[in-house]
Amino acid sequence: MxxxxxxxxxxxxxxxxxxxxxxxxxxxxxxxxxxxxxxxxxxxxxxxxxxxxxxxxxxxxxxxxxxxxxxxxxxxxxxxxxxxxxxxxxxxxxxxxxxxxxxxxxxxxxxxxxxxxxxxxxxxxxxxxxxxxxxxxxxxxxxxxxxxxxxxxxxxxxxxxxxxxxxxxxxxxxxxxxxxGLANRSPDTLDWIDSYMSYHLAEPLSIQDMSKRAHLSPSRFREVFRNRFGMPPHQYLVQLRLNHAKELLLSTSYTLAQIADFCGYSDVSHFSNAFKARIGCTPGAYRLQP
Incomplete structure (x- = not known):
């Protein structure tokens, strides 16, 4: 056990x-x-x-x-x-x-x-x-x-x-x-990922930092992550960022620049392109939907 x-x-x-x-x-x-x-x-x-x-x-x-x-x-x-x-x-x-x-x-x-x-x-x-x-x-x-x-x-x-x-x-x-011995037996659950990524949503995250936290090599971390979440770490982080952006667009009056900053994007253009590519419309159009 x-x-x-x-x-x-x-x-x-x-x-x-x-x-x-x-x-x-x-x-x-x-x-x-x-x-x-x-x-x-x-x-x-x-x-x-x-x-x-x-x-x-x-x-x-x-x-x-x-x-x-x-x-x-x-x-x-x-x-x-x-x-x-x-x-x-x-x-x-x-x-x-x-x-x-x-x-x-x-x-x-x-x-x-x-x-x-x-x-x-x-x-x-x-x-x-x-x-x-x-x-x-x-x-x-x-x-x-x-x-x-x-x-x-x-x-x-x-x-x-x-x-x-x-x-x-x-x-x-x-x-x-x-x-x-304990470190070598630690399970590859990564149950902490959601809270960790959410806490650092506006910051750059590296595979090296996360793999170290998981006591895994970077290559093993990528493999375990994909098995656990069905996608690579970067794509999962983008998903979390855009889900948070959707919440802010519908529930707050923050500007697009503020939301982009809160969600880890360097500028509105980068944010808008990522949002449209994943969601299918611009952030402004998403905010105006009924």
């Missing part, structure tokens, strides 16, 4: 469901299966986790990420502080219906529609249970900031918690994924 393609419909928008900084003596949480992600930081003490039948022993300043569908238990033999967060990573319209599963809850057949996708099911991503951060101090700071803000009953602090959570998720994915 390709992460880029998936996030076109299900963007990565971390949602913190439950979070806290428990301080406990010896504790044991029986086996359960997750619907969402569980991120744990061992701030003090030690924590043993059995995840999908594999035991992991965490010491101070280590992080673990348990992904959806993981069957696990937690055990600490002595005093520990283990800040944690249950969270969704991908947008889910029914996220308010999901929940942190309870001890002993293994059969989630009735809740399968609520289970988050696993990051490790995407190409080029492998995140171990025990994380390997490049900047452990950054993880620690973001994790504690996220939880502190989330526990504060203030809408702005909740927003700050989401911001810290988003940055932390970004760091986790980046640290455990090859950037070149």
């Amino acid at each position: 390709n992460l880029f393609a998936f996030t076109q419909q299900h963007p990565i928008v971390p949602f913190i469901r439950e979070s806290d900084i428990p301080q406990r003596d010896a504790c044991y949480l029986p086996f359960r299966k997750l619907l969402d992600y569980l991120l744990i930081y061992v701030h003090k003490g030690e924590l043993t986790i059995v995840a999908d039948e594999i035991e992991h022993r965490l010491v101070e300043d280590q992080f673990c990420l348990l992904q959806p569908g993981t069957v696990h238990n937690l055990h600490a033999a002595a005093y520990n502080e283990t800040p944690f967060a249950h969270l969704d990573l991908f947008y889910q319209a029914h996220r308010d219906k999901s929940f942190p599963t309870k001890p002993g809850q293994i059969d989630l057949g009735d809740y399968g529609h609520l289970m988050q996708p696993r990051l490790n099911d995407f190409e080029g991503i492998h995140i171990p249970v025990v994380l390997k951060p490049r900047q452990p101090e950054l993880y620690r700071r973001l994790m504690l900031r996220m939880i502190e803000c989330w526990l504060t009953p203030d809408p702005l602090m909740k927003l700050a918690a989401q911001a810290a959570g988003t940055e932390l998720v970004h760091e986790i994915i980046r640290d455990h994924t090859s950037e070149s």
